[in-house]
Amino acid sequence: MSTATVDNGVNVQALLDAREVLKGAPEAAQFKWRASCRWQNGTHSQTDVEGFFGLGQEQHHKTETSFSADHPEIFASQDKGITPIEYVLVGLASCLTAGVASVAQNRGIQLRSVESKLEGTMDIRGILGIDSEVRNGYDDIKVTFKIDADASKKDIEAIVAQSQKRSAVYDVITNPVNVVVEVA
Amino acid sequence: MSTATVDNGVNVQALLDAREVLKGAPEAAQFKWRASCRWQNGTHSQTDVEGFFGLGQEQHHKTETSFSADHPEIFASQDKGITPIEYVLVGLASCLTAGVASVAQNRGIQLRSVESKLEGTMDIRGILGIDSEVRNGYDDIKVTFKIDADASKKDIEAIVAQSQKRSAVYDVITNPVNVVVEVA
Numbered sequence: 001m002s003t004a005t006v007d008n009g010v011n012v013q014a015l016l017d018a019r020e021v022l023k024g025a026p027e028a029a030q031f032k033w034r035a036s037c038r039w040q041n042g043t044h045s046q047t048d049v050e051g052f053f054g055l056g057q058e059q060h061h062k063t064e065t066s067f068s069a070d071h072p073e074i075f076a077s078q079d080k081g082i083t084p085i086e087y088v089l090v091g092l093a094s095c096l097t098a099g100v101a102s103v104a105q106n107r108g109i110q111l112r113s114v115e116s117k118l119e120g121t122m123d124i125r126g127i128l129g130i131d132s133e134v135r136n137g138y139d140d141i142k143v144t145f146k147i148d149a150d151a152s153k154k155d156i157e158a159i160v161a162q163s164q165k166r167s168a169v170y171d172v173i174t175n176p177v178n179v180v181v182e183v184a
Numbered sequence: 185m186s187t188a189t190v191d192n193g194v195n196v197q198a199l200l201d202a203r204e205v206l207k208g209a210p211e212a213a214q215f216k217w218r219a220s221c222r223w224q225n226g227t228h229s230q231t232d233v234e235g236f237f238g239l240g241q242e243q244h245h246k247t248e249t250s251f252s253a254d255h256p257e258i259f260a261s262q263d264k265g266i267t268p269i270e271y272v273l274v275g276l277a278s279c280l281t282a283g284v285a286s287v288a289q290n291r292g293i294q295l296r297s298v299e300s301k302l303e304g305t306m307d308i309r310g311i312l313g314i315d316s317e318v319r320n321g322y323d324d325i326k327v328t329f330k331i332d333a334d335a336s337k338k339d340i341e342a343i344v345a346q347s348q349k350r351s352a353v354y355d356v357i358t359n360p361v362n363v364v365v366e367v368a
Contacts, residue, residue: 091253168310
């Protein structure tokens with residue numbers, strides 16, 4: 001298959017060009033991603049995402065997006081949004097999926113559909129403080145991709161593996177990140 | 185201050201009751217959180233969250249919520265949603281905030297406002313594959329709370345510290361989680 005006919009909607013050339021430019025300009029590669037959160041009531045909060053810093057200057061998304069989070073009714077909450085821990089799955093799913101599209105484009109493989117199911121197991125005795133041996137977060141997360149593409153199963157598996165290897169969210173979940181929490 | 189007059193909208197008694205019940209029923213504390221993602225085009229994807237498993241049975245959010253993710257225009261993408269790595273900040277902000285409200289309620293402290301700013305630093309030479317020594321995800325995340333409450337600075341700091349100690353998303357980001365990615 002000729003790569004010229006492949007179009008997954010990813011501008012791989014721009015990414016390869018950016019890679020060349022940033023090789024010689026490491027300071028432009030320093031990004032800061034931001035969010036602002038405001039408590040509503042109970043366990044309900046609203047988080048806004050709009051601006052970030054990168055390529056040496058302030059940047060903006062086309063629009064500011066606001067996200068509701070809450071706990072479900074079975075936790076005696078109002079379920080005014082998905083739970084915080086589910087947002088982690090949204091990030092992981094979308095990161096791996098963007099990677100699959102980018103890697104497939106780079107390898108000249110046309111995608112027709114990319115679907116994934118994610119499931120994270122969690123023992124809530126951790127967050128309830130019942131057993132200090134039980135962690136608060138996920139024990140395990142399983143991601144299952146179903147991909148329809150002009151490629152062999154082996155090539156599809158290799159695309160997914162490469163996406164995983166370059167995924168920012170996969171890295172954050174599988175490796176420790178330093179988090180500092182302060183009160184102003 | 186009397187705790188009877190404090191109302192942050194969190195039903196602490198229900199949580200304390202749940203803790204007692206789940207102490208004797210660890211199998212009911214096993215939760216499975218889920219998400220389904222569908223590639224749209226380019227780096228744009230749509231992730232749906234609706235059902236989960238807990239208390240021994242299938243559970244449902246009041247409504248199914250769908251989340252767009254994309255890369256920004258400076259990455260030659262269409263910016264049809266926030267980036268996957270920003271969803272991690274949404275999860276962290278909302279988890280810590282729900283914790284602050286719950287802990288304050290349990291300690292009889294009335295909250296008036298809880299705001300937080302999050303900033304995660306990331307060197308994108310990692311995801312671009314420029315330097316294998318650079319990680320893909322966040323190097324550091326800083327969370328700054330601004331809280332107006334009927335309490336001393338010291339008591340407010342103690343609430344935030346306890347929220348951190350019991351936060352599922354904080355745990356996932358600061359400690360490794362086992363993630364398995366498969367192709368069906």
